[in-house]
Amino acid sequence: MNKSELEKMALEVRKGIVSAVHSAKAGHPGGSLSAAEIFTYLYFEEMNIDPADPKNEDRDRFVLSKGHTAPGLYSALANRGFFPVQDLLTLRHTGSYLQGHPDMKNIPGVDMSSGSLGQGVSCAVGMALAGKMQGKDYRVYALCGDGEIEEGQIWEAAMFAGFRKLDNLCVIVDNNHLQIDGPVDKVCSPYPIDRKFESFNFHVINIDGNDFDELKKAFDEAKTVKGMPTAIVARTVKGKGVSFMEHAVDWHGKAPNDEEYAIAMEDLRKAGEALCQN
Numbered sequence: 001m002n003k004s005e006l007e008k009m010a011l012e013v014r015k016g017i018v019s020a021v022h023s024a025k026a027g028h029p030g031g032s033l034s035a036a037e038i039f040t041y042l043y044f045e046e047m048n049i050d051p052a053d054p055k056n057e058d059r060d061r062f063v064l065s066k067g068h069t070a071p072g073l074y075s076a077l078a079n080r081g082f083f084p085v086q087d088l089l090t091l092r093h094t095g096s097y098l099q100g101h102p103d104m105k106n107i108p109g110v111d112m113s114s115g116s117l118g119q120g121v122s123c124a125v126g127m128a129l130a131g132k133m134q135g136k137d138y139r140v141y142a143l144c145g146d147g148e149i150e151e152g153q154i155w156e157a158a159m160f161a162g163f164r165k166l167d168n169l170c171v172i173v174d175n176n177h178l179q180i181d182g183p184v185d186k187v188c189s190p191y192p193i194d195r196k197f198e199s200f201n202f203h204v205i206n207i208d209g210n211d212f213d214e215l216k217k218a219f220d221e222a223k224t225v226k227g228m229p230t231a232i233v234a235r236t237v238k239g240k241g242v243s244f245m246e247h248a249v250d251w252h253g254k255a256p257n258d259e260e261y262a263i264a265m266e267d268l269r270k271a272g273e274a275l276c277q278n
Helices: 001-024 028-034 034-046 069-079 085-090 120-133 152-163 193-199 212-224 258-277
Strands: 060-064 140-145 167-174 203-208 230-235
Touching: 001 028, 001 069, 001 085, 001 212, 001 258, 028 034, 028 069, 034 069, 034 140, 034 212, 060 120, 060 167, 069 085, 085 193, 120 140, 120 152, 120 167, 140 212, 140 258, 152 193, 167 193, 193 230, 203 212
Parallel strands: 060 140, 140 167, 167 230, 203 230
Antiparallel strands: none
C-alpha cells in the first residue's frame, strides 16, 4: 500500500474501533485510536501474514501486550480479512468470540492471549527465542503502552532479550502520554523511555507513531539491525481522530453514547473526505 491507501485504511480501523466500543457499551477507545496507524502499518505493510493461513509456522508474530486495546487489533484483523468486519459489532457481547481482551484460542490471527499488563513482552521474547532456536526467520512484534511499561516484568524481559541478542524482536511503545489515572509522567514516570531500552541493549528509534512515513522508516531500519532487539518509541495522540477524545484521559476506558458516537463517526467521515480531496 502507498501512504494514501494506508491513511484511508487507518480511518477504517478507527471507524471499526469506535463502532465496536459503542456497540459493546464498554471498552478502551483512547489507546486503540492512538495506535491505529501502528496496527494498520503492521497488518497491511510490515508483517508476513496470510489471513487464509493464520497459523502458518513461518508467519510473523504479534503480541498486543496492552491487551485492553483489543478493539484496535480486532479492527485491523477484520479489515485485513481474518474475520468479517460486521463481527466487530459483537465485541464483548455474550456468546461472541470477540472478547474484551485478545483470545488466541478463538480469534483468527491472534497469536497470544493478553490482558494482564506487563506480560506481553515476555511472551514475545519467548516467541523470538523459539524462532532463533528453530532456525526460523520470522519476526516478532509486541505493542506496549507507556503506562504499561511501569510494570517490572517488562524490564526483566527486556534484559533477557538484550542479553540474548534477539534481533528478530521489535518492541513498540505507544507513547500517548496518558494512562488510566492520568499523565504517565505524573503517575509513575517511565521517562526517558529511549535511554531505558538502550541500557538493556536495545537499538532504539524515536518516531511520530501517527505518521506513516516515520513508521515505514523505523520498521525498515529495525529489519537491518543485527545482534540486538529494537524498540520503537512511538509518540502518539490518545484518542487520535475523534475530536472530543484526543488528549482526554477520560476516554481511556469508556464507550461513547449514541450522540457521541454520531459526532465521532462524523469526525472520521470528514477526515475521509479530506483524504480523498488530497
